[in-house]
Structure formats: structure tokens, C-alpha cells
Amino acid sequence: MKYLIIGGVAGGATTAARLRRLDEKAEIILFERGKYISYANCGLPYYIGGTISDREMLFVQTPESFGTMFNLEVRVEQEVTAIDRDSKQVTVLNHRTGEEYKESYDKLVLSPGAEPIRPPIPGINDERIFTLRSVDDTDTIYEFIEENKPRRAVIVGAGFIGLEMAENLHQRGLKVTIVELAPQVMNVLDFEMAAEVHQHLKTKNVAFFLGDAVTAFTREGNTVKLSLKSGRTINADFVLLSIGVRPDTTLAKQANLEIGERGGIKVNKYLQTSDPDIYAVGDAIEFRNPITGKSGPTYLAGPANKQGRIAANNIVEGNKYEYKGAIATAIAKVFDLTVASTGMPEKVLKAEDIPYQSIIIHPGSHAGYYPGAMPMTLKLVFSPAGGKILGAQIVGYDGVDKRIDTIAALLQKGGTIYDLTELEHAYAPPFSSAKDPVNMAGFVAQNILEGKSRHIQWYDILEAPIGEYFLIDVRTPEENALGTIEGSVNIPVQEIRNRLDEIPRDKKVVLFCGVGLRAYIAERILRQNGYTEIYNLSGGYKTFMHMTQKQSNEDIFEGDVIEKDDILYQRGTAQQQQAVFEKRTVEVDSCGLQCPGPIMRLKKEIEKLSPGDRIVQKASDPGFARDVESWCKLTGNLLIGVETEKGIITATIEKGIPQNAENSQSGGDGATIICFSDALDKALAALVLAQGAASAGKKTTMFFTFWGLSILKKQKKPRVKKDLMGRMFSWMLPSHSKKLALSKMNFGGIGAGMMRSRMKKKNVEALEEMLDNAIKAGVRIVACQMSMDVMGVTKEELIDGAEIGGVATYMEAASKSNVNLFI
Incomplete structure (x- = not known):
């Protein structure tokens, strides 16, 4: 028998090796159009970044060693250009000699892989624009960096390779910017999981533009200018395209083999193409997904290797080994984070109309009392009928790999959430908890299926009409003060049994805490006291907070300039110099403590210090970086700096001078006004009060939220890209202040017109003049920010003079005010 294999690396090389192990006498020839047949494709970014220092470590086998080991012929730099199925011959072009010849076969295996997508964008073929798919690509990028010493890189596309390259280029000292068309990075994740990656990228000083696209590349000297759809321009020394790949089906199409719905080579369960003598494996094929039943490609090395083994078995022993499809288990390192997924995300199941339920939990990597426990976020998606596992995603710092592999193994075998509850794992405090995160996910899912708990998702809260849900924050008052969901009531879980009369029985009640555990306890209390419409916010405030923060990180390098000395400088930033005094410094380790543990520990320790003393506190809870900043502003202490390395946040805090009564939260001389309404009369009242407060010498802050944002919209706004919900809000709400209606007697807009006319006759300033004068008066x-993100309002749409802030901004202003109004 004579076997020909087109393409090496994972699928082709595995097929060739297995064929030889099964058939010692066969003639086997492997064709590879490149120079290399077996290399660590997934290791290429780490060689560029310097983590892998020896280039030779990338190669599993050389053509010579592989040929000798398996007694087969390896022909590199020889490309198969045509397949003649009738004569069972292929045409080969030898790139070294230019010779073209034919080779016959009994069985043929296609493993051509996938090719990078290069869309027809003007300027995309510039020599400073690269793709990364092969060793040759790697060598080209590596040599460019060594020779040109670039300082700014732009990566177009934020998939696995794009983010791995962001980390590795950052490690080499480059300032990295990512441009991603989708509203999130890593599209295999659901949005709330990607949001955690967004916040982590910010801590690494990586710029990224989400929901934006490159419209043109322009070369100016050694600089590549990227024009974006949003109107922005980014400068780079070089660009890496990581937009995605597509199956390389050139040969298959030329040979009239059947192509699948998603553009890959169609194969049956034995990995045969439409020609029974031609098999195909790897990135070029598509196969039915065992979860959705839909056909599609799987761009992963693991499945390609397994396919190569199965195809070889069937070629030699007859078609009796079935390929069952890939559940798409994948993992990536993104700076300090580990990001992993298996099965289908929620968004795919929703699009395919497959019934599902989902939960989010935030367990620790091992027992919290043992040093070094790190937080992780685990999302589990399962069938509401029987609890069959449909997918899972995990983002964390330690132990992510073993948890995703455990869930993937059960998923592949048709396991359920009940299997997760019963899973027996190896337990010792350094490695896990007695109830592993995988068990915990099963327990939470089981409570839902058995009716002991009802979960509600973050998007249900954001999309609900105002007043539909009665929100209860069951955390401590100290936690609540650091940030909560707008409109919620704080009833700590310890007090809930004694405050039942404050909780309505005729409304849907949503309970939330930091991560969901205390809310579940409160839920059980209320359910057993006769409440029926009770919901637990899945993932708690931690997930909600991630979702309502700004997701992108644009323009952080816009102050960078290269001067005549060819050095990159940062312009426009205040250089603060601090005198160094002899201070007492105390180190506090709160790693392993979940929110609010680190903040409560900080409060306890700082009370022991004198003004001017410092605390250097370490924490593993990702929310600590935000919480410590808000806490310092609220308490009058000084945050010297925050650093993050390998998931550990280190904050340096200097104890401030205790606030006296005049400067305390209840004795400040400022005024804060929350403007929640978009009614013309209420907006006028708010501005009249604000101007009055400012004229009385009060430092006045107006905080515009939800419907109140319409007051701040420009009449002539730039065109901005919005998602569907953002566009819907734009259609339904006033487009600017002159479109505001009266809260009563509006009469389809006639009332508002009459009001403006009446004000003009009485020489009362119009709303727009009031707003302008308020800003001039120092209001x-x-x-x-959260309301803007929810309602799809961008900074570009707001009037000049408006700043963007969050709950901490409001709390800081309110703490210095003795007047606080809600309109």
C-alpha cells in the first residue's frame, strides 16, 4: 500500500507516525510546503516573548529525524498543487528546484491546516504588518524586533493568539494596543467572563479598543498609522494581524471534494471525505459538534492529533473507529490570568435556541486558611431538563486547568451537574478545599434544579424596567458604602430575620452579596418565611461590578511622543514628587481573603497606626484594587500606589490626619445633587438648586444617572457605533436637552414648549443656559459611567465640561456635603 499525506504538524505528522506503527511494509510519503513538519505551534508567541529562549526547543522532530524514526519519506518545501481522483495521482511542485512531478497513491490524507485571514483593508500588505501561523512567520517577527527595536505594537484581533502575543510583546518592553471588532476579547467566552479579562488587561497597562475596526493602514516613515472606524488614529512601529483563520480548502475544492456549511472539508464519522480513498484531519475539516449538532471547524491541536490517530486506524484496519467530535476545550495564559473554556458558551446556546440555565460562582483555588489561595470565577451552563452539562468557563490565577479538565471529561461523557456534586477529588489544603470548586458548581446548580434557589443574571437587572425588582444588598454596611447596585436597600443577612416587615411580598425581590453565598442564606430564610418571588443574583456584586465598569481601555498612550533623540516620552502627565520622611511601615498579608476581608483587615490595621505611617498590603481578591482606592477617598487616607503581579495586588496606604467634625461626612460644606429624571421641570429644579448652592459658596456636584443622562447630551453629536440595546435606548429617550418633556401636563410636547416660552417671557434662563452657567460657576x-455603559451613551455624545465618574466619585463628593438631594 502507498499512503500520501499532505501537510505536517499536528494532524499530518500524527497520521504518518500511526500509519507506520500499524503497517511496517507500506510506502509512506509526507509532503510539506514549508521547511518544518513537526513543531510546537502553540509555543511560537512564547519564543517571540523570550519565555522560550532556545528556538530549537520549538521542534518536536526534524524532517530527517522523523523520516529515520518511522522509515518514511519526508519531502519539505514540496507543495501538492492538484489531486487527480480518477487516476489517484497528485501533482507536486518542488520549491527548491522548480520541478513539477506526479505521485500516485492508494490512500490520501489531507492535513493542510488553516490560513490567516487578511481582509481587503487598504494598506494591509505593508511590510510592517505581520501574521503569526508558522515558524517562518515567527522568525520574521523575531528578527524584526531584534533589528528595529520597536516600541509600539498594535494587535488587530483579541483571540487566544492575539492576547498571548500581547503578553509576550509587553514582556519585551513594547507598549501594546489591541483593536477588536467584537465588544469583548476572547469570543469563546461569555461577556461577563471576558469582562474579568478586560479589567486585568487594564492593570497591565495594555490599551484596547473594543467594538472598533481598522479601516486603513497608512505608512509614514517607520510608523504605521491605523485609521479606525470610530475616527481614532493609532500609531505603531509594527502591526500583528490576529483576526482569525479559515480552513485551507484550496486542494479539496479543486478536487471537487464536498465542502461543509462552514467552509471546511466535510468528513464522515470515519474522517473520510466524499471520496472514500481520501481522508482529512486537522484545522481544514469540519465536523458535527456533539452539543449543538451543528457542523463546524475546531482550530485546536488536541483534536487534530486524535483525528490523525483515528484516520490512520481506519485506513489500515478498515472503517471501524469513529470520531465523535470535539467539545472545544481550550485554555490560555493572559498575563497573570488563566482563561479556560469547554463546551458551549451561553451566547451560542441562546443563538441555537437550546434550553439552558447558568450559574456563576467565585471560589478559591484551595483552602482559604492555607497561604496562597487565589480567587477564580467559574461559570457553568447546563440543561434545565436533567442537568446535563453543556459548557463551562473559568477565569482565575491557579488551579484553573485541572477544574476545566475535570468538567470537560464529564461533559464529553454526557455527565450531569449531579456528577459534579459526587465527584471525588484529591484534597489537601495546598491543593483544594474539602468541597472543590467543581463540587460547589454542582451544588449551586442542584439547588436551582431542585427549586431551593432561583438565580437571576446581571443582564436581567440591567434590562428590567425601573421598579420591577426590589434589590437588597445583604452585605455589611461597610461593604455597602464601598459600592453597591443603584437603588438597592442594605439589609445585612444577620439582620434579615428581624426586618421582614421592610421586604415587600408583592414584588420580585433580588438578593445579592459579594459572590452569592450570603445571598443564598438570605434567600433560604425568606423562602421559609413565605416569600415566593425571591431571586439570588448569580455571581453577586462582584460579577455585576465587572459588567458595569468601563470595558475598553482606549487612548492611554495618546500622550506618547518620540523626540529627536529617538526616545519615547510621555507628555501631559503630572510628575508628582513626594518628600521622603522616616515613616513606620507595616506589612499586611490578606491573600486568600475574599471581599470584604481585605478592606476590613486594612481598617483594623490602620487604626493601630499614627498619621504618616504606612501599610503595604497584599491581597488576591481582584476587587481590592478598586475597593482600596474608594476606601482611601472615603476615609481621608492616602493611597500611594497599587501594583499587580501574578494575581497579587500590593497597595501602599499612608494613614492620613483624622478628619475633624467639620470635615466629617455629616459636617462637610458641599452639596451633591443626583439627577435621575429626564423631565424638563425636574432638570430645571435641579439646576436652580445647584446654582443656588454654588452661589452660597458650596462646592457643588451634580451626578447624572440613567434617564438624567439625556440632559447632558449634545444637540449636534458625532456618529458613534452602538450595540442593539444602545441604539434602542437612543431611539426611545430624548436625543438632547431641547427634547425633554414635562413630567406633568406635557400634552405631547406642547407643554414643554409652553414652559420654555413662559420662561423666556419672564426672563428666566433656558435649561441650556442654566447648565452652561452652572459649569462656569464651578458646579x-x-x-x-455605569449608567452610560448600560444605556449605550458615549463620552463623545455629552456636552463639554461633563466628566465621567462612578459610585466612588459620588460617595467622595457626598462625604464632604451636608446637602444631598435626589431628583
């Missing part, structure tokens, strides 16, 4: 105009 601080703050737009709520």
Missing part, C-alpha cells in the same frame, strides 16, 4: 457635572 461639577458628573455622568455616571
Whole structure:
């Protein structure tokens, strides 16, 4: 028998090796159009970044060693250009000699892989624009960096390779910017899981533009200018395209082999193409997904290797080994984070109309009392009928790999959430908890299926009409003060049994805490006291907070300039110099403590210090970086700096001078006004009060949230890209202040017109003049970032003079005010 294999690396090389192990006498020839047949494709970014220092470590086998080991012929730099199925021959072009010849076969295996996508963008073929798919690509990028010493890189596309390259280029000292068309990085994840990656990238000073696209590349000297759809321009010394790949089906199409719905080579369960003598494996094929039943490609090395083994078995022993499809288990290192997924994300199941339920938990990597426990976020998606596992995603710092592999093994075998509850794992404090995160996910899912708990998702809260849910924050008052969901009531879980009369029985009640555990305890209390419409916010405030923060990280390098000395400088930033005094410094380790543990520990320790003393506190809870900043502003202590390395946050805090009564939260001389309404009369009232407060010498802050944002919209706004919900809000809400209606007697807009006319006759300033004069009088105009993100309002749409802020901004202003109004 004579076997020909087209393409090496994972699928082709595995097929060739297995064929030889099964058939010692066969003639086997492997064709590879490149120079290398067996290399660590997934290791290429780490060689560029310097983690893998020896290039030779990338090669599993050389053509010579592989040929000798398996007694087969390896022909590199020889490309198969055509297949003649009738004569069972292929045409080969030898790139070294230019010779073209034919080779016959009994069985043929296609393993051509996939090719990078290069869309027809003007300027995309510039020599400073690269793709990364092969060793040759790697060598080209590596040599470019060594020879040109670039300082700024832009990566177009934020998939696995794009983010791995962001980390490795950052490690080499480059300033990295990512441009991603989707509203999130890593599209295999659901949005709330990607949001954690977004916040981590910010801590690494990586710039990234989400929901934006490159429209043109322009070369100016050694600089590549990227024009974006949003109107922005980014400068780079070089660009890496990581937009994605597509199956390389050139040969298959030329040979009239059947192509699948998603553009890959169609194969049956034995990995045969439409020609029974031609098999195909790897990235070029598509196969039915065992979860959705839909056909599609799987761009992963693991499945390609397994396919090569199965195809070889069937070629030699007859078609009796079935390929069952890949559940797409994948993992990536993104700076300090580990990001992993298996099965289907929620968004795919929703699009395919497959019934599902999902939960989010935030367990620790091992027992919290043993040093070094790190947080992780685990999302589990399962069938509401029987609890069959449909997918899982995990983002964390330690132990992510073994948890995703455990869930993947059960998923592949048709396991259920009940299997997760019963899973027996190896337990010792350094490695796990007695109830492993995988068990915990099963327990939470079981409670839902058995009716002991009802979960509600973050998007249900954001998309609900105002007043539909009665929100209860069951955390401590100290936690609540650091940030909560707008409109919620704080009833700590310890007090809930004694405060039942404050909780309505005729409304849907949503309970939330930091991560969901205390909310579940409160839920059980209420359910057993006769409450029926009770919900637990899945993932708790931690997930909600991640979702309502700004997701992108644009323009952080816009102050960078290269001067005549060819050095990159940062312009426009205040250089603060601090005198160094002899201070007492105390180190506090709160790693392993979940929110609010680190903040409570900080409060306890700082009370022991004198003004000017410092605490250097370490924490593993990702929310600590935000919480410590808000806490310092609220308490009058000084945050010297925050650093993050390998998931450990280190904050340096200097104890401030205790606030006296005049400067305390209840004795400040400022005024804060929350403007929640988009009614013309209420907006006028708010501005009249603000101007009055400012004229009385009060430092006045107006905080515009939700419907109140309409007051701040420009009449002539730039065109900005929005998602569907953002566009819907734009259609339904006033487009600018002159479109505001009266809260009563509006009469389809006639009332508002009459009001404006009446004000003009009485020489009362129009709303727009009031707003302008308030800003001139020093009134601080703050737009709520969370509300903007929820309602799809961008900074570009707001009037000049408006700043963007969050709950901490409001709390800081409110703490210095003795007047606080809600309109």
C-alpha cells in the first residue's frame, strides 16, 4: 500500500507516525510546503516573548529525524498543487528546484491546516504588518524586533493568539494596543467572563479598543498609522494581524471534494471525505459538534492529533473507529490570568435556541486558611431538563486547568451537574478545599434544579424596567458604602430575620452579596418565611461590578511622543514628587481573603497606626484594587500606589490626619445633587438648586444617572457605533436637552414648549443656559459611567465640561456635603 499525506504538524505528522506503527511494509510519503513538519505551534508567541529562549526547543522532530524514526519519506518545501481522483495521482511542485512531478497513491490524507485571514483593508500588505501561523512567520517577527527595536505594537484581533502575543510583546518592553471588532476579547467566552479579562488587561497597562475596526493602514516613515472606524488614529512601529483563520480548502475544492456549511472539508464519522480513498484531519475539516449538532471547524491541536490517530486506524484496519467530535476545550495564559473554556458558551446556546440555565460562582483555588489561595470565577451552563452539562468557563490565577479538565471529561461523557456534586477529588489544603470548586458548581446548580434557589443574571437587572425588582444588598454596611447596585436597600443577612416587615411580598425581590453565598442564606430564610418571588443574583456584586465598569481601555498612550533623540516620552502627565520622611511601615498579608476581608483587615490595621505611617498590603481578591482606592477617598487616607503581579495586588496606604467634625461626612460644606429624571421641570429644579448652592459658596456636584443622562447630551453629536440595546435606548429617550418633556401636563410636547416660552417671557434662563452657567460657576457635572455603559451613551455624545465618574466619585463628593438631594 502507498499512503500520501499532505501537510505536517499536528494532524499530518500524527497520521504518518500511526500509519507506520500499524503497517511496517507500506510506502509512506509526507509532503510539506514549508521547511518544518513537526513543531510546537502553540509555543511560537512564547519564543517571540523570550519565555522560550532556545528556538530549537520549538521542534518536536526534524524532517530527517522523523523520516529515520518511522522509515518514511519526508519531502519539505514540496507543495501538492492538484489531486487527480480518477487516476489517484497528485501533482507536486518542488520549491527548491522548480520541478513539477506526479505521485500516485492508494490512500490520501489531507492535513493542510488553516490560513490567516487578511481582509481587503487598504494598506494591509505593508511590510510592517505581520501574521503569526508558522515558524517562518515567527522568525520574521523575531528578527524584526531584534533589528528595529520597536516600541509600539498594535494587535488587530483579541483571540487566544492575539492576547498571548500581547503578553509576550509587553514582556519585551513594547507598549501594546489591541483593536477588536467584537465588544469583548476572547469570543469563546461569555461577556461577563471576558469582562474579568478586560479589567486585568487594564492593570497591565495594555490599551484596547473594543467594538472598533481598522479601516486603513497608512505608512509614514517607520510608523504605521491605523485609521479606525470610530475616527481614532493609532500609531505603531509594527502591526500583528490576529483576526482569525479559515480552513485551507484550496486542494479539496479543486478536487471537487464536498465542502461543509462552514467552509471546511466535510468528513464522515470515519474522517473520510466524499471520496472514500481520501481522508482529512486537522484545522481544514469540519465536523458535527456533539452539543449543538451543528457542523463546524475546531482550530485546536488536541483534536487534530486524535483525528490523525483515528484516520490512520481506519485506513489500515478498515472503517471501524469513529470520531465523535470535539467539545472545544481550550485554555490560555493572559498575563497573570488563566482563561479556560469547554463546551458551549451561553451566547451560542441562546443563538441555537437550546434550553439552558447558568450559574456563576467565585471560589478559591484551595483552602482559604492555607497561604496562597487565589480567587477564580467559574461559570457553568447546563440543561434545565436533567442537568446535563453543556459548557463551562473559568477565569482565575491557579488551579484553573485541572477544574476545566475535570468538567470537560464529564461533559464529553454526557455527565450531569449531579456528577459534579459526587465527584471525588484529591484534597489537601495546598491543593483544594474539602468541597472543590467543581463540587460547589454542582451544588449551586442542584439547588436551582431542585427549586431551593432561583438565580437571576446581571443582564436581567440591567434590562428590567425601573421598579420591577426590589434589590437588597445583604452585605455589611461597610461593604455597602464601598459600592453597591443603584437603588438597592442594605439589609445585612444577620439582620434579615428581624426586618421582614421592610421586604415587600408583592414584588420580585433580588438578593445579592459579594459572590452569592450570603445571598443564598438570605434567600433560604425568606423562602421559609413565605416569600415566593425571591431571586439570588448569580455571581453577586462582584460579577455585576465587572459588567458595569468601563470595558475598553482606549487612548492611554495618546500622550506618547518620540523626540529627536529617538526616545519615547510621555507628555501631559503630572510628575508628582513626594518628600521622603522616616515613616513606620507595616506589612499586611490578606491573600486568600475574599471581599470584604481585605478592606476590613486594612481598617483594623490602620487604626493601630499614627498619621504618616504606612501599610503595604497584599491581597488576591481582584476587587481590592478598586475597593482600596474608594476606601482611601472615603476615609481621608492616602493611597500611594497599587501594583499587580501574578494575581497579587500590593497597595501602599499612608494613614492620613483624622478628619475633624467639620470635615466629617455629616459636617462637610458641599452639596451633591443626583439627577435621575429626564423631565424638563425636574432638570430645571435641579439646576436652580445647584446654582443656588454654588452661589452660597458650596462646592457643588451634580451626578447624572440613567434617564438624567439625556440632559447632558449634545444637540449636534458625532456618529458613534452602538450595540442593539444602545441604539434602542437612543431611539426611545430624548436625543438632547431641547427634547425633554414635562413630567406633568406635557400634552405631547406642547407643554414643554409652553414652559420654555413662559420662561423666556419672564426672563428666566433656558435649561441650556442654566447648565452652561452652572459649569462656569464651578458646579461639577458628573455622568455616571455605569449608567452610560448600560444605556449605550458615549463620552463623545455629552456636552463639554461633563466628566465621567462612578459610585466612588459620588460617595467622595457626598462625604464632604451636608446637602444631598435626589431628583
